[in-house]
Amino acid sequence: MYKIVGKRRLNSTITWLEIEAPLVARKAKPGQFIILRTDEYGERIPLTMAGHNSEKGTIDIIYQAVGKTTLLLDQFEVGDALADVVGPLGKPTEMEGLKRVAVVGGGTGNALAYPIAKGMHDAGIQVDMIAGFQTKDVVILEDEFRAGTTNLYITTDDGTYGEKGFTTDKLKDLIESGNAYDEVVAVGPPIMMKFVCQLTKKYDIKTVVSLTAYMVDGTGMCGGCRVVIGDENKFACVDGPEFDGQLVDWDELIQRNSFYQEQEKEDMSHICRLTGGVRYHD
């Protein structure tokens, strides 16, 4: 069992958990993820590691409660234990040869971008972080980003905090005003990543994106996480989750991520209606 040793709400839907998982913590690197299962009836869901502590044997995750499993996860408190945590999975973020990078995060994607930005910064790379949110109330990780990056720019769609506008606007400003990036990393809703890639293509800047395909095993066994990269089918769990954004077929990715939506919505109302969010079994 994998005990929860820390829990912190970041905003009304996003939560930080620290979990005991010594085998995972021992090997974790920025950009890698885990798959967890809350309990015997649970689904396996992938979540990026926001951090880890090899000595304590713990890992951190930041999740947004969007559906059945993440809502159930929300019911777990410090001292409770998860049935399964497996990892580290996926390829770590590549940092070799990089001197200056812009990391762009959108919404919950900031949680996935955080370990990448921090990892690069820890490795001595200059990191400009653009963290985009819809509105002030949902801004997360400001202190962490400030400590873990070189420059932090917060944008909100409605201008209630930081600069008004989209992350792509800010990125464009930074590039146009002479900041030369070796690479841009974009993590967020597929539509945001798609627009970042369109922008950076014009300036010919290599752009890495982290893809959140549906996953089951996370080891290359099911093929459910396949994404088209260039002309090739790749498995996001073992070949990724980070890929060259210019080679991603965004429209297809967006479509695949909607597959279980209807059924999930139904299941979710089921859990909420019947149990107020807590799983009930006789």
Next chain:
Amino acid sequence: MINLVKEKNPMPEQDPMVRNKNFKEVSTGYTEDMAINEAMRCLKCRKKPCTTGCPVRVRIPEFIEKIAEGEFEEAYQIISDTSSLPAICGRVCPQENQCEGVCVQGVKGEPVAIGRLERFAADWHREHFKDEVIEKAEGNGHKVAVVGSGPAGLACAGDLIAKGYEVTVFESLHKEGGVLAYGIPEFRLPKSIVAAEVSKLADKGVKFVNNAVVGMSMTVDELFEDGYEAVFVGTGAGLPQFMNIPGENLLGVYSANEYLTRINLMKAYIPEYDTPIHISKRVAVIGGGNVAMDAARCAKRMGAEEVYIVYRRSMDEIPARKEEIHHAIEEGIKFQLLTNPVAIKGTDKAYVCGLECVEMELGEPDSSGRRRPVEKKGSNFVLDVDAVIMAIGTRLNKLILETTENLEPNKKGGIGADEKTGETSHEGIFAGGDAVTGAATVILAMGAGKNAADSIDKYLESN
């Protein structure tokens, strides 16, 4: 006394139209009387051709004689001498190509139902020895790691613990059993049987570390650093293949592995479990092996009205076990033979809405000796389906090879290992099962695990 009836005692089964709506076991098993009656069909041939047909050389006439005498536990013990998983092999071995294929009774009639008798003896033992006190072998102080908990890994672990080794099995999934847990469905191999085998090993002292992806969570080299003196790699051949035809990434296209894993491992067929699966009305399964039959029969049980097996050769070449094909037909699966898919059609929302196929005819034999299917020009047609499941074989996972220095691959891309001893190019690493041979059978994987256990024993003794 010999029973002169030419046919096997029929296996009691659930009615096809009932069972194709549930996940309970199809065959309910022989009663004691049926088993004795069937056992009396054995001619006790002096040359024991049946035994030579069995990859692990189960002493078939001997155990059958015990069943005929009503000594069921003795029968089980004889099988157990050479086989680690009789309840499983009795159910899933392709007997017609192995033991039963060479049974003398098969010449003029049906062979002795060796598989069913093996299953009977094993089930009888499980039911009557529930609280069996397991004797632990005395420890010899040496530590061995087993990677993968499929039949190869379980068999290897079982033999090593009996020899006194301290054995730890590392498994990447949250549940043990490999294909037995995630691939082969409940209605063919109840998961309680797999769990019973696993807990028996645990009682004997085998440690299971699940959620450990060797190569990611730790490398094989780190296992040696942690004090393991030998490592057996039985990681299977789990990578799904796709056909590379247009439309394969539409919504509703699954690999058989994904489809079966959602159903068997994650139990998507039981409402209490969270893992979703798309409910399809008309399903095409591409392929003709056991995997394809399992996927098709699962799809039927998940509520599909029409399920097609799309296979490019004819019934004479189809590779699945005879019994599974027979069961599939009974359950209403349609066989679209001599048919090859060329493209998957989708709606404007990217959901599967058809499978374009072309008819095939058989030409000259190819290198495998089977007649090569060739397309009939202009015979394209569209099968009206809303889901497509690809069951066209699997590839080998490279993770262990890529993360272990001095471990060489074989020609197929699997782990290079002597098929008899399991020895690899790396001292102290042994390998066997599908990870070496590519997709094969439970019994061969089990045999490889046992052989490797012997080699590991010799290796550590001489060190």
